[in-house]
Each structure stands twice: as C-alpha cells, then as structure tokens.
Amino acid sequence: MGDDMRSGCPINLSLEVVGDRWSLLVIRDMMFGNRRHFRELLTKSEEGISSNILADRLKTLLAQGIITREDDPAHKQKGIYSLTEQGIELLPILAQMAAWGYKYLPVSEELGIRARLLSEGGPKMWAEFMDELRETHLGVKRRKKTGPSVGERLQAAYEKVVAKKR
Amino acid sequence: MGDDMRSGCPINLSLEVVGDRWSLLVIRDMMFGNRRHFRELLTKSEEGISSNILADRLKTLLAQGIITREDDPAHKQKGIYSLTEQGIELLPILAQMAAWGYKYLPVSEELGIRARLLSEGGPKMWAEFMDELRETHLGVKRRKKTGPSVGERLQAAYEKVVAKKR
DNA sequence: CTTAACCGATTGCATTTTGCAACTGGTTGC
DNA sequence: GCAACCAGTTGCAAAATGCAATCGGTTAAG
Structure with missing residues (x-):
C-alpha cells in the first residue's frame, strides 16, 4: 500500500486504495x-x-478516510469502526461486483441471495441502503420507516435460504 | 492467482478474479x-x-473467459485480444470505480473528464457504450448510429482537455 | 537479400506483500 | 484472582510483484 501514485486516472487511483484482495471484503x-x-x-x-x-x-x-475509529464506551479496549460517507459510497461498486459475480461465477446459494436481491432492487434500493448506513454509521436520522429496512430484508432472505438448505 | 476458493460470496469471487492491481486496468x-x-x-x-x-x-x-485471443491475419506474430460478453459487463464496475475515484481522489483533469461524463451519463450511457463494445469486440451489429458514439464523445472530450492544458 | 526495428512473450533476480502461528500487554466478568 | 477476551504485534516462510535483459521469430526498408 505505498503512497506512490501510478497515474491520475480515477480507476487507477481507486484501485490503489481498495484494489487489493481484502479491503473491499472488510x-x-x-x-x-x-x-x-x-x-x-x-x-x-x-x-x-x-x-x-x-x-x-x-x-x-x-488513513484514507474510508472508515473512522472511536473508543467503545462500554469496553476500554474495544474500538468501534464506522464507515464514513466516502466509505458508504463504495456500496455501488460492491453492488456491481456482486451482480457480476452472481451472474458469472460459482456463487453459493446462501451467499448469492443478497446479490440477487440487491441486483434486482437496482440503484434505488442501493440508495435506500446507503441511507440506512448513514443512520447506523454516521448517526444521520432517516425520515420514515415503512416496513422492514433493506438491511433487514437482505438478512431475512439469507436466513431463509440457510434454513431451507438444512 | 491461485484457484483456491475462499468463499462462495459473489463479491469475494469477483475479487479473486479481478481484484488485483492490474487486471481491471488492462x-x-x-x-x-x-x-x-x-x-x-x-x-x-x-x-x-x-x-x-x-x-x-x-x-x-x-482462462477466466473475460477476454479471447485470436491471431492477427495481418501479422503472424500479433494476437488480437477481445472482450467477451462477460468482460464487457465489467463496465459498470469500472464506471462506479471511476465515479468514486473522481469524487474522492486526486484525479488529474485530463484523465478525470471521461469519468465525469460517464458518471453524468449514468447507466443509460453505460448500456450504450457496452453495445458499442459488443460491436467492436464481438462483431454484433448495432441498429442505429445517431451522432457520435459514446466512445467518440469520451475521446473527443479527453483530447479537448489535453489541448486546452497546453 | 540483408538488416534493423518490431513482435509477443520468457527468464533471472531483487524487493515487496501476504499468510500463518505464536505471542504481548492489557481488560473484563465470574 | 483467574480464565476468557480484547486489539493488535512479531517473526518468519511463501508467494506475488517489478525490473531489466533477453529470446526466437516476423516484418518492412533499403
């Protein structure tokens, strides 16, 4: 993760920041x-x-400003990591990668269900999910809650598949 | 580039295929x-x-089926690499990465102009560009050509910035 | 027909990154 | 007070990357 810049191309710069095998998984x-x-x-x-x-x-x-860290008031050693707005806006990249992987790679059923729902939901669903992330990570209040959140729906769908498979 | 699978998560699988520092730049x-x-x-x-x-x-x-290679009839040593449909469909990922990088990283003016246009154009413009790629890489005929193609527009905008800066 | 430039790679080697396992100094809950 | 838990760190082996030189063959110019 050297800070030497290879070029000012936005795709290249993005890859220098999150283009390794682990950052985006975190x-x-x-x-x-x-x-x-x-x-x-x-x-x-x-x-x-x-x-x-x-x-x-x-x-x-x-260091890149994608996450922040603060002390957990309930536990002196624990830190709580949060996404910044910049980090939250990585969601569309993840969503596109999920959609592509779901379409072309040997995705397992239980881990693919979220990708399918997110892909079907499209940018509108992504925006809604990003708003939910702004609430949980940045403390930004959201206006309304009609029905279950995107996060809850994804989680419920995942658990349903897991339950079915067993 | 080992072929050992870490998990069946679509994001993880995508990263195993194109999640290194060079593949997406190619x-x-x-x-x-x-x-x-x-x-x-x-x-x-x-x-x-x-x-x-x-x-x-x-x-x-x-090996991943993202590109193909064929011999160049005009030069016995040259190979011509083409994108497959699977490769062409990486465009939305690149477009999102370009948009994110353009927004948050120190992008140079001449290399950022494409990202800006592509971001402003949105998924509709991406789809049009993918159709153009299908034509040049897969030989799929397109229906209409009203005005300059997306590729031409991006290139023209780039050259305009380069000319202006000198 | 010679020859220099060009072609897609490959090789050897130094440096950097990754992966694993053990471990550190400290905190918490029982 | 003691075992479990916590966020990391350390040492070391293995793998990936980066660089420069090179290879055997092709093409184009003179």
Missing part, C-alpha cells in the same frame, strides 16, 4: 454483516482474514 | 483506449505495466 462485512469491532471482523468473516492483514487494512482505510 | 485500456495487442497494452498504458505481469494477466483473463 467494507462488505461492515456494510452487510454489521461488523464494527476488530474481533468481529476477524472471526465472523467467511474468508478468514489473518489478524496482521486486518490490522494493516484497517489502518490504511482509516 | 480491461480499462481495452475498453476506453481500444488497445487490442500486447504491445499496445504494454507501452500505451499510463501506469507502465511490465511485460511479465501483462503476459500473466492476459493468460488469467483468458
């Missing part, structure tokens, strides 16, 4: 899995990131 | 720079990829 877990602590990100991830890599990525994402 | 140059030969991709890139990395990435992208 963001994904913060967004869809609501992981906010180091230990949650470390142990509750599907892929099993190792602790040194996680520590390094969190440091980089922090 | 795709970008094929899409927006119309680079089709090894030497073009090698020397006309902003970032200066090295030949062994390029060879390796082309091999991987080929």
